[in-house]
Amino acid sequence: GSLEGKREQKSYKALLEDPMLKFSGLYQETCSDLYVTCQVFAEGKPLALPVRTSYKAFSTRWNWNEWLKLPVKYPDLPRNAQVALTIWDVYGPGKAIPVGGTTVSLFGKYGMFRQGMHDLKVWPNVEADGSEPTKTPGRTSSTVSEDQMSRLAKLTKSHRQGHMVKVDWLDRLTFREIEMINEREKRSSNFMYLMIEFRCVKCDDKEYGIVYYEKDGDESSPILTSPEIVKIPDPQMSMENLVESKHHKLARSLRSGPSDHDLKPNATTRDQLNIIVSYPPTKQLTYEEQDLVWKFRYYLTHQEKALTKFLKCVNWDLPQEAKQALELLGKWKPMDVEDSLELLSSHFTNPTVRRYAVARLQQADDEDLLMYLLQLVQALKYENFDDIKNGLEPSKRDSQGSMSETMTTSGSNASEIDSSQIMSPIPPVSSPPLTSKTKELAENENLDVSHTIYLV
CATH class of the missing domain: 1.25.40.70 (Phosphatidylinositol 3-kinase, accessory domain (PIK))
Structure with a gap:
């Protein structure tokens, strides 16, 4: 993957408040030594420990060209699993600050695992949010340029999946033009973009797609909107408990x-x-x-x-x-x-x-x-x-x-x-005979x- 865009430098007031910023990678003449951490989330909870890229010295652009192996198997991924990518810069001894973060779901709208290249929008100065819904979505269409890039990405995906007729000489010209349009749109925006690639699954030189499957997942489960109270007769409810009765008789x-x-x-x-x-x-x-x-x-x-x-x-x-x-x-x-x-x-x-x-x-x-x-x-x-x-x-x-x-003559106290x-x-109580009055x-x-x- 690679990172494209320009990092915005801090103001002079921020430098006065924190002089250590002068020695961070933000003020280096060349590209600073950035690294990326990747972690899988589902329903706001991490599914595994994060993995990170290895150290690499950059000269003119941030380009890692490194495959990251996530510590989660495909069968263990839930349908709403998403990967959170955070870009870090060295700030001081044993300390790092986030350059930005982005989040993308691992499965598409129809339950297919993502494949190929993806340009993700990087939200500056924050870590990637793994909650649902996420606060750092990588795939957005809030502006006209992002709509254009999203439309071209969908067309590229359709071509890769074989939904379009492939013509070699025309495809080369088209993809070159798409790259130029994406570069122009990225430069005109104030955001940074992280380009990542999901590995394609091949078997006998033939590509296959990974589809989310759950046993009996298509069957609809009936849900009662208004629950009914069911009375179940219990013939032993009012009967004597033989165990308690026997214990009572033995105790007494x-x-x-x-x-x-x-x-x-x-x-x-x-x-x-x-x-x-x-x-x-x-x-x-x-x-x-x-x-x-x-x-x-x-x-x-x-x-x-x-x-x-x-x-x-x-x-x-x-x-x-x-x-x-x-x-x-x-x-x-x-x-x-x-x-x-x-x-x-x-x-x-x-x-x-x-x-x-x-x-x-x-x-x-x-x-x-x-x-x-x-x-x-x-x-x-x-x-x-x-x-x-x-x-x-x-x-x-x-x-x-x-x-x-007999009670009175017994002499009891x-x-x-x-x-x-x-x-x-x-x-x-004895009483005298009553007169008429x-x-x-x-x-x-x-x-x-x-x-x-x-x-x-």
Whole structure:
């Protein structure tokens, strides 16, 4: 390849700012020692390391006449591959500055690898840009002269490919005239042009063209402009996971009960248990955290804050597991009154657990209960009113009264609640016989209470 055109020298102000420019190749009397680097890009990313021309001393023109072998095979080149050529000049010890850069695609419009001579426009003082679209295109038609050169290049390509009748004496005259026109157009423009040649492929003295080929590349792939949501039924979606169920039964087995009495956590496990206990009520425990709380349930019986976390770990659908939990509930350290409100939420449907919460609330003063009145009214919608109505029937009221007498005569302490007390229903409050006037007042009060509950 060769470089044609005149390099524009820097201004006197640039020399004052950078005195090293005086010693660069730009101010030499003869042609400076330029070299060219070549690198293949695709979609703005380099495909291989750059290669460069060897050193050559120039006298009157820059002419390398050297073949550069790119470290990329033809089958590895993508369709949008392009080669970036940058011309460099020595600026100082171990430093070079770009004279200009140009970029050209390796495949033509119809997917054929380029062949023959090509004049590429050099963009001054910049490196070749390998992005897509490139900022340093070598083939442009922005001016009339470039349109003329591009038209002659297309005609030369058609003649080389055999699309024109070849006449030797006329071809020699035509190509000589084309060279003169190109020289004249290049001199009239302010740009430099780099002439490069792509090697022609020959086999048995016959030229062949390299065409980009991709297997099944001509087939069109269907693309949905508006994607449709397809519902695929999964018959196992709502079914029980047998692996998790078996693991749960093994972890909560009755055989591990006696061995869990003496379990003590180490420092790491103790810190993890403290973190679990400090979780807010809305925090959902993972399966691993639930198994950990169940494993050290006897160790946690001395922490009143851990009771709600333990009850969340219980699978109340399993009778044996629910029985263990209720037995351990009577041995647990009594929880605070304000914490018992959580047991009246929708997460706890077991009636024994809810009676435990009511029993803890009975230990509070009336002034404290007024503070939780809104939460208590909200908890009514989670109660089973059928059980409440059945408990208020006259036939069952006597049995509840006898059970309440046994509870009061048991001599249990108010601060410690036994499991037998939790299992028994709450005794009704006895009242004196009502007169006609008191009946009217009672009916009015009941009407007000019913309206209050309805409004809430």
